[in-house]
Amino acid sequence: MSHNKSITFIYVAAIVISVYGESPASNIEETANMTSKIHKVLVSSNDFPASAVNILKDFFTVEQTNFLNFGEEGLSKNYEELMNLIPGSSALVWVSHHPITTELLDKAGPQLKIVATASAGYNHCNLKELKSRGIQLTNTPNVLSPAVAEIAITLMLGAARRFTENLAQVRSGEWEIGFDKVLGQDIRGSTVGIIGLGGIGQATVKRLAGFEVAKFLYTGHREKPEGKALNAEFVPLDTLLSQSDFIVLAVPLNDETKHMINKTTIAKMKKNAIVINIGRGELIDQEALYDALKNKDIYAAGLDVTTPEPLPKDHKLLTLLNVFVLPHIGSATVRTRTEMGELAANNVVNALTGKPLITPVTL
Numbered sequence: 263m264s265h266n267k268s269i270t271f272i273y274v275a276a277i278v279i280s281v282y283g284e285s286p287a288s289n290i291e292e293t294a295n296m297t298s299k300i301h302k303v304l305v306s307s308n309d310f311p312a313s314a315v316n317i318l319k320d321f322f323t324v325e326q327t328n329f330l331n332f333g334e335e336g337l338s339k340n341y342e343e344l345m346n347l348i349p350g351s352s353a354l355v356w357v358s359h360h361p362i363t364t365e366l367l368d369k370a371g372p373q374l375k376i377v378a379t380a381s382a383g384y385n386h387c388n389l390k391e392l393k394s395r396g397i398q399l400t401n402t403p404n405v406l407s408p409a410v411a412e413i414a415i416t417l418m419l420g421a422a423r424r425f426t427e428n429l430a431q432v433r434s435g436e437w438e439i440g441f442d443k444v445l446g447q448d449i450r451g452s453t454v455g456i457i458g459l460g461g462i463g464q465a466t467v468k469r470l471a472g473f474e475v476a477k478f479l480y481t482g483h484r485e486k487p488e489g490k491a492l493n494a495e496f497v498p499l500d501t502l503l504s505q506s507d508f509i510v511l512a513v514p515l516n517d518e519t520k521h522m523i524n525k526t527t528i529a530k531m532k533k534n535a536i537v538i539n540i541g542r543g544e545l546i547d548q549e550a551l552y553d554a555l556k557n558k559d560i561y562a563a564g565l566d567v568t569t570p571e572p573l574p575k576d577h578k579l580l581t582l583l584n585v586f587v588l589p590h591i592g593s594a595t596v597r598t599r600t601e602m603g604e605l606a607a608n609n610v611v612n613a614l615t616g617k618p619l620i621t622p623v624t625l
């Protein structure tokens with residue numbers, strides 16, 4: 263019996279024993295079948311990790327679309343299939359950043375109990391709508407923090423050491439060779455300001471431990487004990503903006519944080535400031551960022567997230583050499599995506615078997 267199967271067996275045995283007292287094996291198998299017959303779970307994309315699908319299959323009837331839930335396919339072909347598959351589902355596992363529409367929730371029916379988004383961010387989920395329908399929401403924080411923090415540091419290095427410009431030189435074969443050519447900035451001795459010292463912000467500070475950073479600042483709603491432990495100083499946003507050499511955006515996107523980096527806040531930054539965004543593109547007013555980078559009001563930006571995504575290849579931001587852009591790959595490692603998928607699946611198992619959610623989103 264596989265590890266997953268044994269866990270399922272033990273779990274189902276526990277249910278049976280709690281309901282019937284000690285029961286013969288045939289009753290246990292029956293209960294497993296009953297559980298799987300009761301609930302249908304819809305997985306919104308064809309690329310959800312197999313191990314996570316198997317966790318769901320151990321308990322429920324699982325439907326999965328034949329398409330990706332990303333990009334154009336996610337918005338057209340996949341959406342059509344989701345609309346056909348969703349009626350009668352008790353859970354929806356959401357595997358992209360496309361909005362979950364009210365039309366889809368209507369189509370699901372009143373038995374839909376949980377939406378489990380396989381992402382830390384949940385700005386694509388309409389919280390008010392879910393709450394008014396009594397649908398629970400879970401996300402997948404923490405398991406992705408190390409991978410996203412690695413990308414934050416990659417962006418810091420990439421922007422500070424002028425990777426866009428340098429990689430273009432490698433491709434063209436025209437290297438600017440010289441002792442004072444393409445010089446960048448050090449992380450060593452710098453002040454790193456983290457906007458949002460949550461799991462990802464903390465993981466980033468931890469991973470920068472060997473870089474000889476002079477000072478860590480952070481801002482947010484309140485001072486955190488983790489800040490003290492990491493030797494990071496809690497400061498108001500304006501102080502962080504005016505003192506930091508690196509400004510790392512690690513906050514969720516919501517009404518309060520949308521366009522928090524704008525003309526006014528950029529004007530408070532140092533001339534050598536480097537803005538790093540690993541949250542969501544809309545944290546930044548991209549027009550204002552473009553102007554600041556073009557006019558060299560700040561030094562550079564490193565972006566894993568943009569508006570829109572994908573960023574069109576002829577977007578004016580990409581004409582600048584002092585911006586280093588990655589295609590939203592913060593959590594894109596085999597291990598992390600597997601752990602995100604399995605966490606989403608286990609949240610669904612708990613929701614539909616009357617156990618507390620592992621990572622609930624407060625609605």
Ligand code: DGY
Nearest residue numbers: 380381382383592593
């Ligand atoms: C998230 O989980 O929100 C990240 O953006 C990766 O998808």
